Amino acid sequence: MPRTSSNPLKTWLSPPVARLSNALVRRAKSLHDLIDWELQVTPRLAAKLYPHAPAAPEYVLRKRLDSLPRDEFGLPTPPQDLWMGYGKTAEVYLNSGKTDIQTMSGILENAGFCFSPGQRVLEWGCAAARMLRWLYPHAQTSELWGVDISARHIAWCADFLSPPFQFVMTTTFPHLPFEDRYFDLIFAGSVMTHISELAEMWLLELKRITRPGGYVYVTIHDTQMLEDMLAGGEDYGSGIRAQVVGLEARAGLRRDGFEMAALRRVSGADQVFYDTAFVKQRWSRWFQVRAFVPRAYGFQAAVLLQRQA
Ligand SMILES: C[S@@+](CC[C@H](N)C(=O)[O-])C[C@H]1O[C@@H](n2cnc3c(N)ncnc32)[C@H](O)[C@@H]1O
Numbered sequence: 001m002p003r004t005s006s007n008p009l010k011t012w013l014s015p016p017v018a019r020l021s022n023a024l025v026r027r028a029k030s031l032h033d034l035i036d037w038e039l040q041v042t043p044r045l046a047a048k049l050y051p052h053a054p055a056a057p058e059y060v061l062r063k064r065l066d067s068l069p070r071d072e073f074g075l076p077t078p079p080q081d082l083w084m085g086y087g088k089t090a091e092v093y094l095n096s097g098k099t100d101i102q103t104m105s106g107i108l109e110n111a112g113f114c115f116s117p118g119q120r121v122l123e124w125g126c127a128a129a130r131m132l133r134w135l136y137p138h139a140q141t142s143e144l145w146g147v148d149i150s151a152r153h154i155a156w157c158a159d160f161l162s163p164p165f166q167f168v169m170t171t172t173f174p175h176l177p178f179e180d181r182y183f184d185l186i187f188a189g190s191v192m193t194h195i196s197e198l199a200e201m202w203l204l205e206l207k208r209i210t211r212p213g214g215y216v217y218v219t220i221h222d223t224q225m226l227e228d229m230l231a232g233g234e235d236y237g238s239g240i241r242a243q244v245v246g247l248e249a250r251a252g253l254r255r256d257g258f259e260m261a262a263l264r265r266v267s268g269a270d271q272v273f274y275d276t277a278f279v280k281q282r283w284s285r286w287f288q289v290r291a292f293v294p295r296a297y298g299f300q301a302a303v304l305l306q307r308q309a
Pocket of ligand 1: 043084086124125126127128129130131147148149150153170171172173188189190191194195
């Protein structure tokens with residue numbers, strides 16, 4: 001099969017790379033090639049991850065010297081290739097995480113949750129801890145974790161942000177390596193937006209590790225986001241507006257209605273869309289839906305869930 005010498009997942013959210021991946025797959029010579037490629041790059045298969053150097057026969061994790069610029073807490077800033085498109089400068093990248101944490105904190109406070117000593121908090125799908133790092137003021141008194149399926153991101157976080165934070169690699173199989181009822185809060189910015197399979201199993205896994213009364217905060221593409229994109233709204237150069245327009249033309253989501261729609265892309269960056277009323281109704285089988293806030297994380301909606309008993 002055609003292989004690239006560099007890591008094909010490095011910029012998996014970037015539309016040009018997605019187009020390149022599609023082109024490579026079209027050129028694949030056999031079904032075996034296609035399966036091989038799919039297994040390497042597609043995270044929707046359960047128990048997959050983005051490994052270190054997937055195309056190389058070996059990899060070495062080097063000791064890294066910390067000469068990186070620091071933020072206002074003195075924490076190192078990740079290199080740009082770990083920013084996942086959240087800004088083109090370090091300042092924009094860092095501020096985007098600060099804004100998203102502030103918005104989340106406001107929504108949590110309205111529901112009665114405040115950060116306080118002794119809590120356990122998990123960022124599920126943390127990437128380079130763009131959001132988690134802003135919980136630094138609580139890091140001495142709380143247990144703060146980040147997990148992700150991306151080896152590059154978790155390796156960087158473990159090298160540069162731990163301690164005080166803790167990180168562990170996980171997979172796309174809906175299991176997290178924590179005890180039952182462990183966390184006071186789990187949050188996930190733009191993770192459910194990429195989970196096209198086993199989404200409900202993930203919700204139940206998040207519920208398992210949340211303590212009774214604890215909260216789960218996730219962001220999704222909701223009905224408002226679809227309306228915004230179809231009306232020409234801002235997609236911050238992500239390319240998702242064109243994808244929504246294409247999906248609407250093919251599937252008629254507005255005309256015929258829908259519950260969930262998944263756009264599958266060979267690069268692995270699946271995009272998932274939910275009908276707002278469906279989410280409120282379906283997810284309330286397992287959680288109390290405490291808040292639903294459109295446009296809370298860029299063009300994505302925030303859903304705040306609370307575990308009951
Ligand atoms: C769009 S990025 C958002 C990163 C981060 N939450 C933020 O707001 O900056 C989505 C992240 O979710 C991770 N991810 C996707 N599926 C996941 C899964 N099943 N478990 C853990 N992480 C996942 C990806 O590797 C990626 O780092």
